[in-house]
Amino acid sequence: MKKHFLITPGPTPIPPQVAQKESLPILHHRTEEFGKIFLEAIEGMKYIFKTKNDTFIMASSGTGAMESAIVNLLSPGDEVLVTTSGVFGSRWGKICEAYGIKPAILEAEWGKCVAPEAIKKELEKNPKIKVVFTTHTETSTGIVNDLKAIGEIVSKTSAVLVVDAISGLAGQDLCTDDWKLDVVVSGSQKGLMCAPGLAFATVSAKAWPLVEAAKLPRFYWDYRKMKKSVENKETPFTPAVTLIVSLNEAINMIKEQGIDNIFQKTQKLANATRAALKAMNLELYADASCACNVLTSAKVPEGVDGGKIVKMLRQEYGISIAGGQDKLKGKIIRLAHMGYIDQFDLFVAYAGLEMVLTKLGHKLEPGKASAEAERILA
DSSP states (O other): OOOOEEOSSSSOOOOHHHHHHTTSOOOOSSSHHHHHHHHHHHHHHHHHHTOOSEEEEEESOHHHHHHHHHHHHOOTTOEEEEEESSHHHHHHHHHHHHTTOOOEEEEOOTTSOOOHHHHHHHHHHOTTEEEEEEESEETTTTEEOOHHHHHHHHHTSSOEEEEEOTTTTTTSOOOTTTTTOSEEEEESSSTTOOOSOEEEEEEOTTTHHHHHHOOSOOSTTOHHHHHHHHTTTSOSSOOOHHHHHHHHHHHHHHHHHOHHHHHHHHHHHHHHHHHHHHHTTOOBOSOGGGBOSSEEEEEOOTTOOHHHHHHHHHHHHOEEOEEOOGGGTTTEEEEEOOTTOOHHHHHHHHHHHHHHHHHTTOOOOTTHHHHHHHHHHO
């Protein structure tokens, strides 16, 4: 019998009390009982997003929420700016192109964040840009963008700022209203400690005129339908009832701990993990000036097969971490420290990683990683 340890950036481990809520008898979604739970979930998500803006819950992956933002804000021929420094930032551009929108792409070097001043220059160069798309934490590389600075820049223009906070929400500091973020989307399977299947979007007053005027095709994703349905304590279409019930439990856990305390805990776990990986003689991938707190990335040592690291950890020790994606496939490894992942889960991951790296010929001092992490976490 083998225990399994999930140290991946989504899905992340689900607390037993959250998972148990999914096993309760299901409620009909057009009832007062579920309507109360649904509204509680929306208010809870506003707490986590730190917003008073309209907030919607959808049955979808996080990518569905990204698509919902595009079809609700744009019309054929609109000019948009996509900022990217990794796989998930580039996804904004791919979805735009699927709907016939040709985005201007502002790409930073992978492992580094997008410079806010570069966004400012693009907006000054082309005042017709209607929407700026960016990413909170780019977990394909392990960086966090300066949303506060970006929000301030975009707020001084007519453009609307749209943020992918799928991996960063409830793990990395995010202040939707204070940072002037117009549309923020996320998903349930990361910092929110729930199963995959729910997506979220917040929509500011500045963004609503674009929603009303958008001409791209939309039916299921229509924010206007969602807003009208929320007023009746329901969704336009059948919601993921059991997932929303379990989401409420997760929200209660987050509130009990305090969202800002969670940010501090996640940062501490990030500091410990960086120290642990350095103690294994691994070079961190993300630039230290903008490394995110929900995940740590490190370069695979020269001469070691990155795919084997991930495979051996999972098959021999039951420890799941993530490898690199796209052009980083086989070149980096990624360890998450968000949501329900705690320091003892990470100690298991450090020990397992040391053993696998040693088997693959990498030189390190056994036990040093945990010792370095413990100094930070003690």
